[in-house]
Amino acid sequence: MIVTIDGVAASGKSSVSSGVAQALGVPYVSSGLLYRAVTLLGLNAGAELADASALLPLLPGVRLEPLASGNRVWNADHDLTADLHSTRVDGGVSTVAALPEIREWVDAQLRALPAPLVAEGRDMGTNVFPHAPHKFYLTASPRVRAERRAKERPEDIPAIEAALTERDRQDTTQSAPAPDARVIDTGPLTLQGVIDTILADLR
Numbered sequence: 352m353i354v355t356i357d358g359v360a361a362s363g364k365s366s367v368s369s370g371v372a373q374a375l376g377v378p379y380v381s382s383g384l385l386y387r388a389v390t391l392l393g394l395n396a397g398a399e400l401a402d403a404s405a406l407l408p409l410l411p412g413v414r415l416e417p418l419a420s421g422n423r424v425w426n427a428d429h430d431l432t433a434d435l436h437s438t439r440v441d442g443g444v445s446t447v448a449a450l451p452e453i454r455e456w457v458d459a460q461l462r463a464l465p466a467p468l469v470a471e472g473r474d475m476g477t478n479v480f481p482h483a484p485h486k487f488y489l490t491a492s493p494r495v496r497a498e499r500r501a502k503e504r505p506e507d508i509p510a511i512e513a514a515l516t517e518r519d520r521q522d523t524t525q526s527a528p529a530p531d532a533r534v535i536d537t538g539p540l541t542l543q544g545v546i547d548t549i550l551a552d553l554r
């Protein structure tokens with residue numbers, strides 16, 4: 352069984368997916384971490400982020416470890432995870448995620464994983480696992496998402512909100528909900544409330 356949880360930036364996808372996966376006793380996979388890892392390696396190498404041919408040679412050592420408690424991304428024996436959620440990576444990741452060659456590489460990594468699993472991102476329900484029997488799509492207003500993010504980042508709420516809105520705009524192409532996804536506005540819900548809503552639907 353595959354459960355897909357897509358949604359806009361900072362809508363709670365990874366926190367909710369982790370909670371749902373732990374309740375089900377299965378792993379979850381955060382596809383955005385792979386796009387973030389490609390971006391980090393590209394930035395560190397001084398590569399042009401819009402040039403797939405400069406990025407693809409950096410990827411053979413990249414491996415995602417889909418633990419239910421939190422995913423980790425490795426480049427050979429170097430753990431990249433702690434560096435993937437920086438403002439620097441946020442600023443470049445949409446450029447990388449727009450490259451068809453990089454999307455193909457990410458999709459292949461995800462499809463190679465064994466079911467059952469919870470998969471989160473933007474196009475899990477539409478493109479990567481279109482036949483998944485259970486699909487969800489998380490939303491919340493930019494202000495609500497920025498207020499949540501501000502608890503984890505040094506920037507102020509208006510700056511975070513502006514960056515999230517810009518990333519939503521850049522990611523629009525791959526971010527449409529699947530027609531058969533249940534859309535959940537997480538704004539009025541607690542994190543546990545969203546997890547419980549999904550678990551109730553699955554039962």
Ligand SMILES: Nc1ncnc2c1ncn2[C@@H]1O[C@H](COP(=O)(O)OP(=O)(O)OP(=O)(O)O)[C@@H](O)[C@H]1O
Nearest residue numbers: 360361362363364365366367383499537540541542
């Ligand atoms: N329903 C909720 N109520 C309150 N806080 C929440 C809720 N959902 C998520 N959060 C908090 O919002 C923040 C962002 O959540 P999370 O990182 O899971 O989102 P995301 O969609 O995976 O983000 P990104 O797109 O940047 O990878 C976290 O601090 C998380 O604890």
Ligand SMILES: Nc1ccn([C@H]2C[C@H](O)[C@@H](COP(=O)(O)O)O2)c(=O)n1
Nearest residue numbers: 360382383386444448472473474522
């Ligand atoms: N399936 C996916 C997952 C992610 N992306 C892109 C778009 C995001 O800006 C970026 C980082 O993802 P996040 O950590 O915010 O979930 O990666 C995508 O295009 N498709």
